[in-house]
Amino acid sequence: MPKAADWNIGDELPVMKTEPLTRHALALYCGASGDHNPIHVDYDYAKEAGLDDVIAHGMLSMGYLGKMLTNWIPQKQIRSYQARFTAMTHIGETVCCSGRIANKWEEGGKWMAKIELFADTPQAQTIIGEAEVFLN
């Protein structure tokens, strides 16, 4: 668990890299998440929609990025978390989740930090995100 004094602007959070995404992983996420859009699991549907293959849920990558964050800090210390989906994630790609401290300030006796968050596949940056966390 991070100690407020140990973390400063510019510091990088421990990176988390997933295994290459499988169709099975997308099927599990489809069922678990309740997002049943066939574009994520049905090859024929994806082809008809003009894609080469199914694509991963943006929220799956946001979930992985959230896991990277909660590996670093307990969830109760996250005040806000947001993501902008900037590119598609494809089957077989790894998702590399990273973050860095963009700002740090004191508020009501607590240390807060703004974390810039990124999800990257080998091909593209797929999420640009941000979280505000309590450091203590």
Next chain:
Amino acid sequence: MIDKNLIGYSFEPVQLAVEVGRLKFVAKALGLTDPVYSDAEKARAEGYSDLLAPPTFPFMLESDAFELDRLCDFFEQNVRRLLHAEQKFTYHQPICAGDQITFVKTIREIFEKKNGQLEFVVSDNTLTNQHDILCVESQTTYVFRNA
């Protein structure tokens, strides 16, 4: 073109039960290894009432409450043209297994980019628990690709 008169429209509130099995399934799908997401005893030891719902779970409740097909029909749009553009969460109170969440969705903005090739729908959502405590505020942005 999506009817801009829908800006400000609130859907009927939807009641959703947060189930243990669902949270375990989510923990599996996301590979969450912290036991607060899968072991009720460990979650209680951390001060939670039961299994903790992970940070992106509020969107899963949104998916339950507003199925994409029906949502697209509502906006008179084709689900094949739908993409999730942006997602925001502000956390006030943990959501745990056993909670009964009331999900309220209100349309905040409808706007176009690239001469109408992209149409954005932004909604503000609140998730309130059975004790009338606001747990999470979220904002969901969908984009429809018309080109």
